[in-house]
Amino acid sequence: MFLTLLAFNRLRIRVGGSLQDQVLYDVGNLKSPCHPFQKMKDGLFGFSKGCLHMERWDELNRFFKETSAMVTFGLNALHGRHKIKRSLWGGDWDSSNAQDFMKYTISKGYQIDSWEFGNELSGNGIGAHVHADQYGKDLVNLRKIINELYKGSQSKPSLIAPGGFYDEEWFVKLLQTSGFGVIDVMSHHMYNLGAGVDPKLVSKILNPDHLNKAAYTFGNLTHIIRRHGPWTSAWVGESGGAYNSGGAHVSNTFVNSFCGLLWHRLMGKVVLNVKSHASPFLRSYAHCSKGRAGVTLLVINLSNQTNFIMNAQNSINLKLAANEQNISRDSFTHNLKKTFSWVGTKASDDALLREEYHLTPKDGYLRSQTMVLNGIPLELTSTGDIPSLNPVRVNLKSPITISPLSIAFIVFPNFEAPACG
Numbered sequence: 304m305f306l307t308l309l310a311f312n313r314l315r316i317r318v319g320g321s322l323q324d325q326v327l328y329d330v331g332n333l334k335s336p337c338h339p340f341q342k343m344k345d346g347l348f349g350f351s352k353g354c355l356h357m358e359r360w361d362e363l364n365r366f367f368k369e370t371s372a373m374v375t376f377g378l379n380a381l382h383g384r385h386k387i388k389r390s391l392w393g394g395d396w397d398s399s400n401a402q403d404f405m406k407y408t409i410s411k412g413y414q415i416d417s418w419e420f421g422n423e424l425s426g427n428g429i430g431a432h433v434h435a436d437q438y439g440k441d442l443v444n445l446r447k448i449i450n451e452l453y454k455g456s457q458s459k460p461s462l463i464a465p466g467g468f469y470d471e472e473w474f475v476k477l478l479q480t481s482g483f484g485v486i487d488v489m490s491h492h493m494y495n496l497g498a499g500v501d502p503k504l505v506s507k508i509l510n511p512d513h514l515n516k517a518a519y520t521f522g523n524l525t526h527i528i529r530r531h532g533p534w535t536s537a538w539v540g541e542s543g544g545a546y547n548s549g550g551a552h553v554s555n556t557f558v559n560s561f562c563g564l565l566w567h568r569l570m571g572k573v574v575l576n577v578k579s580h581a582s583p584f585l586r587s588y589a590h591c592s593k594g595r596a597g598v599t600l601l602v603i604n605l606s607n608q609t610n611f612i613m614n615a616q617n618s619i620n621l622k623l624a625a626n627e628q629n630i631s632r633d634s635f636t637h638n639l640k641k642t643f644s645w646v647g648t649k650a651s652d653d654a655l656l657r658e659e660y661h662l663t664p665k666d667g668y669l670r671s672q673t674m675v676l677n678g679i680p681l682e683l684t685s686t687g688d689i690p691s692l693n694p695v696r697v698n699l700k701s702p703i704t705i706s707p708l709s710i711a712f713i714v715f716p717n718f719e720a721p722a723c724g
Contacts (some may be wrong), residue, residue: 309370310689311567315416316367317540319377319466323422324431325352326379344531344704347381347430357407375463375540380441381431386558388695390431392424394440409452417461419540420445423492425477426470438465438479448486461487462598464542468492471519471527478532486532490540491524492516499550501592508544508558509697509708511583528610557664560635561603563659565692569599573723585705586609587601591723599717604705611705622660656709658694658714659703669708680703 305395320518322340329337340353367374382399408415421441423429451460462485465477469491495517496507504545507513524537543549544559553559572589575598581587584606592599602613665673665680674681677695684690694714705711 311565311675313371313373313667314567315373315375317375317377317419318363319375319419320424320541321348321375321422322350322353323432324379324381324424325350326405327354327382328379329354329356329637330407332401333400333403345469355404360408361411364411367402367413374414375417375419377419377422377466378445380424380433382436384433386431390634391709392431392433395437396444397442398441398448400453401445405448405452409494414458415460417463417488418445419463419466419490421465421467425491426463426473428467435476438481439477439482439485441479442477442485446481457601463490463538464724466490466492469524471523474524475527475531478527478535484534488538489524489528489532490519490534490538491520492541493520493544494546495520496545499545499547501545501550501552504550504553505543505558508553509607511586511605514586519673532578532580545580552670555672556669557662557674558708560662560674562603562660562662562674564689565662565712566601567593568609569593569660569694569714570601571599571723575720575722580612582606582609586607591720592714592716594714596719596723597714598718598720600713600715602705602711602713604711605621605707605709607707609707611661613705630708654719655699656696656715657699658696660694660712660714661706662712663706664708667708 313604320601325340327333327335327337327596335352335354337354337356341351342349345571346352354411378401378670379683380396382400384394387393391640397499404548405418421433423437424433424438425435426432439504442462446462449460449462464481464486465474474489474491478489483563501507501671521537521539528535529536536618543554545554549555549559569592571593575589575591577587577589579585579587584604586603586605588601590596590599590601602611661677665675676692679694681690694712699715699717703711
């Protein structure tokens with residue numbers, strides 16, 4: 304894991320999850336004994352309350368520093384509350400223990416990028432839930448604590464909430480109750496594939512209509528933020544495709560992958576609009592390239608029988624005209640509208656190259672745990688390091704072939720997009 308984090312250079316780590324709301328922090332005036340989690344039949348998720356010793360917190364922060372990780376820490380949003388009925392919890396959040404923990408963290412000079420309040424307590428919750436108006440009042444209190452503790456600090460952590468599944472009425476109420484400027488980021492969890500035990504998991508992954516449901520949910524959240532809380536932004540705080548630790552022999556294989564390390568290295572933060580009239584089985588995403596001029600296109604072919612052959616054209620818009628082999632000879636065009644133009648149009652086009660990273664499963668087996676990059680299996684080196692991820696460089700005018708059930712990152716270093724500045 305250490306080498307993986309170093310490879311990402313600066314990766315966000317979210318500390319928390321299902322049991323975070325029952326964690327006590329062994330610091331300050333903690334009046335309860337500090338015991339680890341124990342299995343408990345009637346406990347939330349089948350566990351007792353647990354405790355984080357500061358020695359362990361110190362060890363974790365040494366790890367964060369060595370790996371340059373950005374840390375989002377989930378606070379114990381159920382502390383001080385009581386169960387009213389079934390999964391509903393009521394009463395004010397007892398912030399004293401969290402406040403002592405934050406004071407300790409600041410005194411040690413530990414860098415926290417953001418504090419997240421609670422885990423999956425929104426709507427009807429998962430195991431437990433809290434009404435939105437109560438949650439909003441507690442967030443106002445937490446915002447005051449953060450502002451006071453970080454007064455005069457050059458970097459003040461963001462406040463993230465609620466870290467749960469999207470429920471429109473609940474999320475709107477939360478924004479209305481907490482008010483202007485309290486929540487910096489609205490985080491929600493997304494497991495659009497359902498349970499990991501579903502025998503139809505692979506077919507869902509390869510079904511573009513099913514995958515599009517995720518965009519619908521995120522779009523709804525973005526809409527209510529624009530209307531009720533434009534001071535905040537939307538994040539997917541937790542996602543894994545399938546919940547309950549994913550699907551056996553699926554979630555840890557090629558079919559559920561997109562190569563996060565290549566995404567991290569190639570795709571910048573600025574997202575470009577891709578308008579496609581192609582088959583829905585060819586999914587396209589475009590970003591400004593990361594750390595360099597140009598544009599990077601991610602293309603995923605979900606079809607198990609269709610080759611897509613694309614040609615880049617020199618025009619004010621990047622046009623990718625493509626033929627679908629084995630299904631039809633009809634062509635289509637991708638337009639990245641109002642974003643692309645050539646760099647140095649007077650230069651020789653023949654000298655321009657693009658970079659291609661084609662990812663396929665080993666031996667064509669979708670559930671293979673070995674990914675192949677441009678024909679070379681990706682395996683750890685003899686010293687345990689991540690292997691080199693090298694592209695092939697080809698003439699810009701040559702066709703781009705996207706094989707069935709494959710993923711491709713295509714880098715156009717000689718395109719200039721005004722949006723990329």
